[in-house]
Structures are given as C-alpha cells and as structure tokens.
Amino acid sequence: MPKPAIFALDDDSSVLNSIERDLRSHYGQDYRIIPINEGKTALEYLKKLEGRNETVALFLVDQRMPEMSGTEFLIEAIQAYPQAKRVLLTAYADSQAAIDSINEVGLNYYLMKPWHPPEERLYPILDELLEDWKAHVRLPYEGIRIAGTLWSLTSHEAKDFLTRHQIPYQWLDIEKDSNTRKLVENVSSETKLPVIFFPDGTILVGPDLKQLAEKVGLQTRAGLPFYDLVVIGSGPAGLAAAVYAGSEGLKCLVIEKAAPGGQAGSSPKIENYLGFPTGISGDDLARRAVSQAKRFGVEILSAQEVKQVFVKDSYRIVKLSDDTEISCHAVLIATGASFHTLKMPGADALTGAGIYYGAAYTEAMNYKDQNVFVVGGANSAAQGALYLSRFACKVTVLIRGHQPTASKYLVDALNDNEKIEVLLNTDLIEVKGTNALEQIVIKNTKDDEEKTLDASALFVFIGVLPQNKIVSDLVMCSNKGYIFTGPDLMVDKKPPPGWTLERDPFLLETSVPGIFAAGDVRYGTNHRVASAVGEGAIAYALIKEYLKTL
Numbered sequence: 001m002p003k004p005a006i007f008a009l010d011d012d013s014s015v016l017n018s019i020e021r022d023l024r025s026h027y028g029q030d031y032r033i034i035p036i037n038e039g040k041t042a043l044e045y046l047k048k049l050e051g052r053n054e055t056v057a058l059f060l061v062d063q064r065m066p067e068m069s070g071t072e073f074l075i076e077a078i079q080a081y082p083q084a085k086r087v088l089l090t091a092y093a094d095s096q097a098a099i100d101s102i103n104e105v106g107l108n109y110y111l112m113k114p115w116h117p118p119e120e121r122l123y124p125i126l127d128e129l130l131e132d133w134k135a136h137v138r139l140p141y142e143g144i145r146i147a148g149t150l151w152s153l154t155s156h157e158a159k160d161f162l163t164r165h166q167i168p169y170q171w172l173d174i175e176k177d178s179n180t181r182k183l184v185e186n187v188s189s190e191t192k193l194p195v196i197f198f199p200d201g202t203i204l205v206g207p208d209l210k211q212l213a214e215k216v217g218l219q220t221r222a223g224l225p226f227y228d229l230v231v232i233g234s235g236p237a238g239l240a241a242a243v244y245a246g247s248e249g250l251k252c253l254v255i256e257k258a259a260p261g262g263q264a265g266s267s268p269k270i271e272n273y274l275g276f277p278t279g280i281s282g283d284d285l286a287r288r289a290v291s292q293a294k295r296f297g298v299e300i301l302s303a304q305e306v307k308q309v310f311v312k313d314s315y316r317i318v319k320l321s322d323d324t325e326i327s328c329h330a331v332l333i334a335t336g337a338s339f340h341t342l343k344m345p346g347a348d349a350l351t352g353a354g355i356y357y358g359a360a361y362t363e364a365m366n367y368k369d370q371n372v373f374v375v376g377g378a379n380s381a382a383q384g385a386l387y388l389s390r391f392a393c394k395v396t397v398l399i400r401g402h403q404p405t406a407s408k409y410l411v412d413a414l415n416d417n418e419k420i421e422v423l424l425n426t427d428l429i430e431v432k433g434t435n436a437l438e439q440i441v442i443k444n445t446k447d448d449e450e451k452t453l454d455a456s457a458l459f460v461f462i463g464v465l466p467q468n469k470i471v472s473d474l475v476m477c478s479n480k481g482y483i484f485t486g487p488d489l490m491v492d493k494k495p496p497p498g499w500t501l502e503r504d505p506f507l508l509e510t511s512v513p514g515i516f517a518a519g520d521v522r523y524g525t526n527h528r529v530a531s532a533v534g535e536g537a538i539a540y541a542l543i544k545e546y547l548k549t550l
C-alpha cells in the first residue's frame, strides 16, 4: 500500500516550494508529499488517488487562490476524503474566511503565513493532527475491488470467476453506496459493469473473463507449440488425468473456459469423496488438484474456451475461441456437463439478476435474511439449499417429483433444518421481475393449484446437459449428447464405421483414435466426483498406451 498523502496546494510557486521542502524534510519518510499549484488540477489528481484506493491524511491549502479558494477546494476534496485533516494557509487579511471555513468544511486549523521556523509554528500542529488522523482512520481495503450491481450478470460472473480462483476481492454495490457510485462515474461514463479497481491503480471497465484472468496473472496462453496431451476441461476428470500425465513427465496442457473445479468447484461441501470424512469444499479440492498438477509441470489455461477439435494428419488439433490452434498427440475431452436453464419467458433476462445456476457459493451472502428458492431435488440442489440456509431467513426447495432424489444423508439434513421447507409435486411455471427477480409462480402438480410468491433469488439445479458441442461432429455421441467410448462403440463386436486401426477402441477412447473422454460428458458415467477422478486417471493410463503406438 502506498504511503498516505499530504496534499499541499498554493498558487504561488515560491510558497509552494518552501511548503514542499518543509513537509518533505519532516514527513517525507511516512507520507507522500503532493504539491500542486491549482485547485482544479488538485481535484483531478484526487480522483486518481481515489480510483487507486489511496489515502489522504492531510490537506494543507492556501485560502487565496485565483481560480478556486482554499475553502471551495476543501468542500469538494472532503467528499472523497472525509477523514483527512484540513489546514488553511492564510494571510492576516483572510482570517475571517478561515474562521468561516471552520464551520463550512470542519477546518482543523488555520496557519498564518509565514510559518517559520517550522519546528515551532508548523510541525507541532501538523504532528498533532496527523497523530489524531492515524488513531481514527479506517484504512481502505488493499486488494481488488469490484464495483457493480447485484443485478448485473457480468458483475456476478467476475465475482464468481475470482471466487473460483480463490482470489480475494471486496464487493462494492453502487446501488447501496453513493461514494462507490461516484467512484465509478469518475472513471467511466459508460454503463458497462463491473468496474474493477486493482491495487496497482489499473482499472478495468466491463472486462471479459480473459482480460480479468490476464490482469490477475493467470495463464491464458499456451507456452509450447506442441503437447503430448491436451486436456479440455479442468473439473475432477480433467485435473486427475493432468496430475497423472504430469507426474509421468508428459507435456500436458489443460484448457479451461471458466475456472478450475468444474461443477465440483461450485459444491459448498462434498461429503462422499473418499478420504474426507467431514467433507471438503469443491473449491478446496480444485485448489489442491491444481497445485498438484502445476507441481508436476502441467500448464493450465484459464478463461480460454475450446471451440473445435479436429484431426490433421497424425496430429490432433485443438482450436480456441480466439482461433489459436494447439497441436498434440492426444486429446482428453473432460468438458463435463452444465445445468439445464429455465425455459420460460423472462428467465434469460433475469439470469444473474436474482436467478442463478448452481452459483449458491458466490451470491449466498447477498441474500442474508431474505426468502430464497431452490429448484431441483438432486444432490447439488440439496447442497445448495443447505448452504443458503446459513444466510437466508428461509429457503424453499421446489421439487417436481414426489420425493427428493438426493442421497439419504442430504435428505436427512434438509429435513432437520428449520429454515428449509421442501415443496414436493411442485412445478415452477413463471418468473416475474422488471430489473431483478421479484416473484415466482408455482403449481402443485396434484391439484393444479397455482401460487404467486415473493422471491429475492432463485437458485436453479435442474439436471445437466453434456458439454459435447466441440466434438459433436467428430465423435459418436448418444442422442442426448453423451460421448460414446470403448465397448459402447462396438456393434456386433465390430468397431464403429470409419475406425481404421486393427485394435478396438480403448476403454475410454472415442470413435476417433487418440481422442479420449472421461467424466460427466461420457456416456455411462455416474455423475460423481470420485467417478470423474477415477475415469481421469484411467484415461491417462490408456493415453499412455496410445502414445506407445505412435
């Protein structure tokens, strides 16, 4: 954090020089001395300091300046720095103005020019004021600050991205705090959100995730032109394969469009993963796996989406959304699954503005003491409801079926929680709200009774879709989009059409040699963290066999 500033303002350059000299010699070690000769320039400079979240301890300001008087300057300056001490430099004739200023700007002192010797007439006064300032000041947060609204999807995505990368930040809601609103208006006249302030003074206005990733120092570009293995997706399956590949010396690159951990990363507590009897959060599991993979030399790209995979001669090519192509011997598709979205009018517009898909973690705090709803009856929904109940005053879980499909330990926990109400045989049929979610309409499927309920937020966990788009034209998939591998490709004990090798496809190999699939995107998987990790590890062993055949 830079040193707090002492602002000296005087239009007379010889006076300004001598103030600067006296301040620097006595306070230069602990404070940054900023001499400026004009009120407007000083106010512009203050805005920059504010944007960088720097503090001002003291304003030492000449009263009689042609463009703007010292009092007029202080009136504006203390809006941004109400805690800073205020001293006016006056000539004898200005003493009445200085006295008026005591009331107008809460002046702490007025000093008659000249102030020499400073040891007697300047330092004792300023020392006392600065001691007082130090004792009461609340120093600003030193890290990344994200300013936006609770209703902006892009603000939500930026928060979620940093949370998932375990990068701390402070959230500033421009609707709740006028200083934050002014801060945002100072740096941007656009309506793009969020505005992100970094400790080095950089400001990003409405950045995409790639810009944000680059700014916080995450790798977004591959270091090599060629890899033995490219893994697409950094959920449990992809990370497990990467750890084994890295540990055995393969040149391995993992490409992730969002943040490591995949669906598991959005789980507040995974309680059924071997070796963690009291549970582990998905974030923690992902963080450990990422550092393990990196320790073995694996490169992990964040905020980079793969848009296509294709075969060129004996190589497999992975094309990113910025059209970069990366060549390799083998590819593992570990792109998992994503939640179904609500198919009802208005739902898209309210996404990120009260409707969230599996993002209970990031937004839960914002719904403290409010009524929130969860849609879905499986494990992820149950976990989401339990997590939300720590903050919300009531969590209502809407389940279409006549009972939850979650594991028994989670159903028991739902039933034992006084803040959670489970509504069975209940369909969500409408969402309402102008800028943010306001109400939902539900229907009891047994008696068709409809009810409209006030809702602050709706967390949706309604089943998943395999993310197979990048290879849907290349490899064989089920009619629901799950990728067929190994024995599932065989018809009458024969490999799939177009298969040219003498051997049959390996257990987790797709219908294209050298392209493998593991985890939730694969046909026949059972949608669990342990299964994804196991498949990732097996996929690596099979890829090793494949590489031997090249």
Ligand SMILES: Cc1cc2nc3c(=O)[nH]c(=O)nc-3n(C[C@H](O)[C@H](O)[C@H](O)COP(=O)(O)OP(=O)(O)OC[C@H]3O[C@@H](n4cnc5c(N)ncnc54)[C@H](O)[C@@H]3O)c2cc1C
Pocket (backbone or CB within 6 Å): 232, 233, 234, 235, 236, 237, 238, 255, 256, 257, 258, 259, 260, 261, 262, 263, 264, 265, 266, 267, 268, 269, 270, 271, 272, 273, 304, 305, 306, 307, 334, 335, 336, 337, 338, 358, 379, 380, 381, 383, 384, 467, 470, 518, 519, 520, 521, 526, 527, 528, 529, 530, 532
């Ligand atoms: C909220 C929640 C709670 C859960 N709790 C549990 C639990 O307690 N126990 C349990 O066993 N299971 C749990 N599950 C299920 C478990 O998390 C999944 O089965 C597991 O994460 C699947 O792992 P995966 O690696 O196959 O895919 P995913 O975890 O889905 O990861 C796939 C990754 O690929 C990335 N990706 C997709 N497409 C692209 C692309 N084109 N380019 C680059 N990257 C791409 C995605 O961003 C994602 O990070 C839970 C799931 C959720 C959502």
